[in-house]
Amino acid sequence: xxxxxxxxxxxxxxxxxxxxxxxxxxxxxxxxxxxxxxxxxxxxxxxxxxxxxxxxxxxxxxxxxxxxxxxxxxxxxxxxxxxxxxxxxxxxxxxxxxxxxxxxxxxxxxxxxxxxxxxxxxxxxxxxxxxxxxxxxxxxxxxxxxxxxxxxxxxxxxxxxxxxxxxxxxxxxxxxxxxxxxxxxxxxxxxxxxxxxxxxxxxxxxxxxxxxxxxxxxxxxxxxxxxxxxxxxxxxxxxxxxxxxxxxxxxxxxxxxxxxxxxxxxxxxxxxxxxxxxxxxxxxxxxxxx
Numbered sequence: 001x002x003x004x005x006x007x008x009x010x011x012x013x014x015x016x017x018x019x020x021x022x023x024x025x026x027x028x029x030x031x032x033x034x035x036x037x038x039x040x041x042x043x044x045x046x047x048x049x050x051x052x053x054x055x056x057x058x059x060x061x062x063x064x065x066x067x068x069x070x071x072x073x074x075x076x077x078x079x080x081x082x083x084x085x086x087x088x089x090x091x092x093x094x095x096x097x098x099x100x101x102x103x104x105x106x107x108x109x110x111x112x113x114x115x116x117x118x119x120x121x122x123x124x125x126x127x128x129x130x131x132x133x134x135x136x137x138x139x140x141x142x143x144x145x146x147x148x149x150x151x152x153x154x155x156x157x158x159x160x161x162x163x164x165x166x167x168x169x170x171x172x173x174x175x176x177x178x179x180x181x182x183x184x185x186x187x188x189x190x191x192x193x194x195x196x197x198x199x200x201x202x203x204x205x206x207x208x209x210x211x212x213x214x215x216x217x218x219x220x221x222x223x224x225x226x227x228x229x230x231x232x233x234x235x236x237x238x239x240x241x242x243x244x245x246x247x248x249x250x251x252x253x254x255x256x257x258x259x260x261x262x263x264x265x266x267x268x269x270x271x272x273x274x275x276x277x278x279x280x281x282x283x284x285x286x287x288x289x290x
Contacts, residue, residue, distance in 0.1 A: 162192035166201045173208060182208035199231035203238055210245055219245045236262055236269035243278060256282050 169184030185205035189198060206221035222245065225238040239262040246255040259279040263272070 158191045159195055162188045162195050162201075163197060165191065166195075166197050166204075169201070169204060169208075173204065178208050178211050182212065196231075199225055199228055199234050203234055203241065206238075206241060206245075210241070210248070215245055215249050219249070236266040236271050236275075239266075240271045240275050240278070243275075243282075247278075247282060252282055252286055256286070 165184045165188035169181045169188060172178075172181035172184060182205055185201050185208060188195075188201045189205065192198065195201075202221050203225050206218045206225065209215075209218035209221065219242065222238050222242045226235060226242070239258050243255040243258040243262070246252075246258065256279060259275050259282070262269070262275050263279070266272075269275075
């Protein structure tokens with residue numbers, strides 16, 4: 001009986017221990033479940049953060065890509081605009097060059113027409129008209145060969161017309177038409193100021209102007225005659241003329257100085273007698289004034 005009681009007590013004890021163990025196990029299981037839930041919540045929160053971080057990363061990456069694409073697009077647009085501007089400038093340049101070329105072509109046609117008209121005048125020996133036409137033609141775009149040829153022709157015509165004008169001036173002066181003769185001498189010098197007769201034409205112009213009472217102009221012309229050295233034979237006559245002009249301008253002393261120079265420098269000149277006579281007259285005038 002006692003053994004049965006002990007066994008029962010042992011069984012109760014085991015039952016109590018088993019119940020305690022069950023309770024501990026249950027508590028541990030509850031604790032483990034709570035930990036699992038906590039871990040699960042943390043994992044879920046981490047996954048949500050990771051998801052939002054991923055979304056943010058993708059968004060930032062997308063924004064960066066869009067920004068980079070925008071920069072690339074802007075650079076491409078600027079490059080295209082620059083190429084467009086360059087192309088427009090090139091078009092303007094080519095258009096301007098084309099217009100200039102067209103104008104040159106038109107000008108060349110006009111020049112060729114004028115050149116043909118000039119040559120017709122040359123062939124017809126219409127020298128004065130040819131010279132006048134060349135004054136206009138010389139401003140046009142002639143070739144170097146054309147310009148040189150035409151200038152030679154005009155130079156020859158100028159020399160011929162100048163000689164004719166000089167001879168006409170002499171004839172008019174002999175006829176007493178002093179004003180007309182002065183115009184012809186001026187024309188002769190205007191046509192060819194370097195001709196062989198240029199010094200004589202200028203001397204005759206000075207004489208004509210003196211007779212017309214244009215003493216100041218006459219003095220300038222005769223001084224130019226004395227400055228040139230291409231025709232020194234006319235210097236004695238020019239010096240005598242200068243003395244006459246100075247006397248008529250009231251510069252008696254200046255006139256006497258020129259006459260003394262003439263007699264001293266050219267003692268065998270053809271105008272020696274005239275120079276002596278004029279000097280004597282001026283000396284008498286000077287003594288009478290005193």
